[in-house]
Amino acid sequence: MTDVHVVGVGMTRFGKHPDSDAADLGAEALHGAVADAGIDPRLIEAAYCGHVFQGMVTGQRILAQVGLAGLPLANVENACSSGATAIREASLAIRAGENDVVIAIGTEHLTSKFSGALTPDPSDPEAAVGATMPGVYAMRARRYMEEFGMTREQLALIPVKNKRNAAQNPLAHFRKEITVEDVLASRPIADPLRLHDCSPVTDGAAAVIVMSDKAAKKYANGRGIRLAASTLRTGSVDVEPTSMTYEPLTWKTAKEAYEKAGIGPEDVDFAEVHDCFSIAEVLRVEGLGLFEQGQYPWAVERGEADINGRLPINPSGGLIGKGHPLGGTGVAQVVELVRQLRGEAGSRQIEGARIGVAHCRGGKAVGIEGAACTVQILVR
């Protein structure tokens, strides 16, 4: 079976784009990925497009805009894991031998669809009593503080770190560094979380081109980064209440990815994880097995997760700093991994990075731990 290689990556600036829509943004990301790959766009054989709120056939609108309509294309919705799921679908098409060159696009024009707190689907029993995503993560933060003694100040170090990284990322939504005091003084959203603990409402898109061994050899001149694993899982139904300070879903998805890639968490050099809220970064990295349970806030305090630390987390700025255009997020994580692994990350470059992990986790439905979780491992 062929390996899968990420050969071209592109993304728009993340932020507010009042003058464009999801298709415009997707088209810009696609052009970026094609230019980066240095290929004739007609080599692309199939496309997958991840988005959440952009309406029917958003992917087809993107292809029509760039003159590539006619390809097989599937739109993919998996909440915040939509873009990552599109990459997984693209990689499966390669591994199955069906295609040699496939593009995965993730896009979202979120500012035109929504403002304020994201909630589960209104049909959900928890949405019916007032569940919001910040509220749910705030409850997890409260419980984590109770169980492990994490302080509010420690939690604030995560948005401080991620916005410091974002300040080094020209495509990030936020380019301004903040302090712990700024976090603690920002507007309360759902206690104990405040505005700076939350990822913003962001427009943006990203695209990656993946290739088979054969195509990568022919068109990429060894510039490809190997997508060693791309796994996806849905949370199980709880048979009894389980800890909300640990993520079995993240671990199961990661474990399968580590096994496929033939590595363990100890081999990972850096990670982009789904920090939709500050507490989420804690839960993700511990769920991925990258840090011991109950320990991450102290590791952050020691600088271990900084770009020049032992195990950099969210060098791009993460969702909190770079921004979180739902469908675009998972693809943009892989863009960051590729840029880091190629040594093209400029002032936020991680020295000697060889193995990177991207993790997304999205959606909420009553009684299950999480709706869609993805883990991708890229190896230079």
Added chain:
Amino acid sequence: MPWRIAEGGTLTVPAPGISFRPGELETHPDGTGNLLGSRCRACGAHFFPIREACAGCLSDDLETVRFSTRGVLYTFSIVRQSVPAFEVPYALGYVDFPEKVRIMGQISGCDFDDIKIGMDMELVLEPFGTDDEGNELTGYRFRPVEADND
């Protein structure tokens, strides 16, 4: 008006009310109610909301049951930004019930500052918005059991 004010005037209970979600909350003529779920006859696991099959053993031999009305607060938050249907701020929490189900609900009947993880909570019925025709609906909230003695 279908509402009556309980002794002390602190708790408004419907008598009887239209459940905001009849599949999940059963309201009784005396103003009390129960959250509804499934119990697996094969392995005894409980689920909220009602399910078609057991996630533990995949049996489809499930019965609908009324859950206990008292449980323990697992965690909570004060929500200060929400969708227009909900007036902020409100307290939101997860309560663990003896049937081993964890159910989310708003918390009422106490100051935000008095809410603590591990508190004993009880289910109370309260007005909870209106339906499309303007009928007032009955929903549930959780209230600290201690609030009875205040």
